[in-house]
Amino acid sequence: MAMKARAAKFNHTNNSRIIKSLLLLLAMSTGACSSRDNNISNSIMILNSLSCPPPTFDPPRVEIDDVLKQPAKYDETYITVSGKYNFGFEISAIYPATIATPKPEDGLWLHGVSPSPKSSTASHDVIVTGKYRTLLQGHLAKWPGGICVSSVKENRR
Incomplete structure (x- = not known):
């Protein structure tokens, strides 16, 4: 009888911990998503919870080709690039505007964005x-x- 009581208490304690952990994760993920300005009316993409925090300075504007030629120079640094955003099934990348038929090796993967309904x-x-x-x-x-x-x-030229 004592083992049953102990087992019931153990299960209740574990269930309670699991529920609390899940609620904490839900609260954290909801907060991360809602803290971003996801105004779809003037954006073609929505930043999701995987996006990075904004820099505290104006990052240098660089060409995608320069980043591809010297990846070590730019690794782990904030940059600003312009180009064509291409998305689709298992694709979310930016390419130089001059590339007509984009291939992965010609562009940069974009992490933390989702195409908007717009x-x-x-x-x-x-x-x-x-x-x-x-x-x-x-x-x-x-x-x-x-x-x-x-x-x-x-980019409205």
């Missing part, structure tokens, strides 16, 4: 700010590096 085509001219990382190589590690995105703006 997106109707698979390519947009954008300006992206975030932390470049050589280890962010996207789906199946096909991209040479990626950006943990802090902000995305439509």
